[in-house]
Amino acid sequence: MRIWELFQMAMSTIRSNPLRTILTMLGVIIGVASVITLVSIGQGTSKAIEKQYEGLGTNLLTVNLMxxxxxxxxxxxxxxxxxxxxxxxxxxxxxxxxxxxxxxxxxxxxxxxxxxxxxxxxxxxxxxxxxxxxxxxxxxxxxxxxxxxxxxxxxxxxxxxxxxxxxxxxxxxxxxxxxxxxxxxxxxxxxxxxxxxxxxxxxxxxxxxxxxxxxxxxxxxxxxxxxxxxxxxxxxxxxxxxxGYNILNSSELISARQTASSTLTNQLVAVAAISLLVGGIGIMNIMLVTVSERTREIGIRKSIGAKRRNILLQFLVEATLISGMGGLIGLLVGVALSLAWPYINPSQETSLSLNVGFYAFLFSALVGVIFGLYPANKASKLKPIDALRYD
Incomplete structure (x- = not known):
């Protein structure tokens, strides 16, 4: 079976249950949008720190007596x-x-x-x-x-x-x-x-x-x-x-503040990434329900010659498509939030990173593959006679 045919079948299934599909995507959407927004805020903070010090040059020392x-x-x-x-x-x-x-x-x-x-x-x-x-x-x-x-x-x-x-x-x-x-x-x-x-x-x-x-x-x-x-x-x-004292030069101050900002951003991104995993679990759950609902369909397809890999690919493509679409929507929402954030909070700059958006989208698609593999494998192992008996 061609990939295009698998894609069309997956789209047909998704369109038949739009509300369920959107709810399934929600975890992935929130995860991807959060990652992009938080990283853009973190990078904006780092750039703001650089701007704060760029006028001071690198020949200034700050002496603190404690x-x-x-x-x-x-x-x-x-x-x-x-x-x-x-x-x-x-x-x-x-x-x-x-x-x-x-x-x-x-x-x-x-x-x-x-x-x-x-x-x-x-x-x-x-x-x-x-x-x-x-x-x-x-x-x-x-x-x-x-x-x-x-x-x-x-x-x-x-x-x-x-x-x-x-x-x-x-x-x-x-x-x-x-x-x-x-x-x-x-x-x-x-x-x-x-x-x-x-x-x-x-x-x-x-x-x-x-x-x-x-x-x-x-x-x-x-x-x-x-x-x-x-x-x-x-x-x-x-x-x-x-x-009882410390001495910092401008370069050390920039590095220290950027390190602190980067650490906080990474921690927030890690928390946001959990949403992607939760979204993946949601996809697995829905795909298991889908396999259960379409057991007779699987039995009919196998009885007329569909091979195990065809069934496996059919459900794997469907899970990946749901996750990928959620990732794409999350990408657009994350970009929109990053651009709108300086208007919501004028004191906070943002800096969009295309690389982060691209990797977040790829990760969301990978989540679909990983969490869709078990339901797809379960569907492909169904015996035609048992599947046709299923009511």
């Missing part, structure tokens, strides 16, 4: 003594705390970042208006602030906020500049929704201790390793230990 007690802490001046060391061009220590910001009758919580005049260049940010922090602001502990674009929009709308005063933790700060829209920095803090103030001023007003995070810029991408060794040597000299 120890408790004076023995594993540094103040601003101690950090800045590293600046000018061979391989290091500039340093921006930071303090960050979420605080209520007030202007007029509006109150909102934003991250307040205490830093120095090097921070903007290290984060590759740009000013939309006004100026950034200057060394004099740090020396005289001026109550001045540079606000992100989201903060400016929230409090002032389209009006110019320069020289206006905002209340930060009970202290009045004069706005001297507004940042251009930038997005998240290496710590994951959005500069757009932040208020930047001189670090010594913040330390005094917020009654904060020593610094926990500092950004160190190497003189060039080739000198990152040398700069990292210099920072490690300095910290070891200060703390007499290699614990």
């Amino acid at each position: 120890g408790n007690g004076r023995a594993t802490q540094l103040n601003y001046d101690e950090f800045m003594t590293l600046e000018g060391t061979a391989g290091i061009s500039s340093i921006a220590p930071t303090m960050t705390q979420n605080s209520s910001i007030k202007f007029d009758r509006t109150t909102e919580s934003y991250n307040v970042i205490g830093t120095n005049d090097r921070y903007l260049d290290l984060q590759k940010g740009k000013m939309a208006s006004g100026r950034f922090l200057a060394q004099a602001d740090l020396d005289f502990r001026n109550h001045v602030a540079v606000i992100g674009s989201d903060v400016a929009t929230k409090f002032f709308g389209k009006e110019d906020p320069i020289d206006e005063e905002i209340n930060v933790k009970g202290y009045m700060y004069t706005i001297i500049g507004v940042l251009q829209t930038k997005g998240s920095n290496t710590s994951g803090t959005s500069l757009d929704s932040s208020v930047l103030v001189p670090l010594p001023t913040m330390s005094r007003d917020f009654k904060l201790g020593n610094i926990r995070t500092a950004y160190v810029e190497a003189s060039s991408g080739d000198l990152v390793s040398r700069a990292q060794l210099a920072v490690e040597a300095y910290l070891f000299q200060k703390f007499k230990s290699t614990t």
Whole structure:
């Protein structure tokens, strides 16, 4: 029997029970659509991470101090003594705390970042208006602030906020500049929704201790390793230990975040793939019911000369076709969901992969072959005399 004839017979059977066929396909549809959608979200997240860091280059180090007690802490001046060391061009220590910001009758919580005049260049940010922090602001502990674009929009709308005063933790700060829209920095803090103030001023007003995070810029991408060794040597000299701190460069941060994203995506895809297996079990169940319903038909076909392989192929093609059609529908649904997801959740990018879609479709067809093999084999082994007696 030709494959085309088997295909026509399978299509005829499927059309005779459309609702049952659709319900049988449902597990495969959900599985394939879930795999494609989750992978596209995972790949979109990885690309978003790359975009987040691409403007920073590969010569930025992030130093985090995690120890408790004076023995594993540094103040601003101690950090800045590293600046000018061979391989290091500039340093921006930071303090960050979420605080209520007030202007007029509006109150909102934003991250307040205490830093120095090097921070903007290290984060590759740009000013939309006004100026950034200057060394004099740090020396005289001026109550001045540079606000992100989201903060400016929230409090002032389209009006110019320069020289206006905002209340930060009970202290009045004069706005001297507004940042251009930038997005998240290496710590994951959005500069757009932040208020930047001189670090010594913040330390005094917020009654904060020593610094926990500092950004160190190497003189060039080739000198990152040398700069990292210099920072490690300095910290070891200060703390007499290699614990209580970690140093990450941009490449390591990208790799760490992408690894975490990939691991989570793989776990979700594995869960979604279970739907395909459940769908395969559903196909096997329906095919067994189909064999039972068509026992007399099998007996008649065998009695007029149909061979065992003809019966086997007939039911195997039918199971594969059901699974393949479910996979194709799932592929279309997955692509549609991947394209629509950024509109549903604007903060989440997606990136479609044709290879993943192709492999998901092939896997769905393979599920039909695997789970359709037993019912097809059972049908092919029926003896004509027993099949004709079946009522």
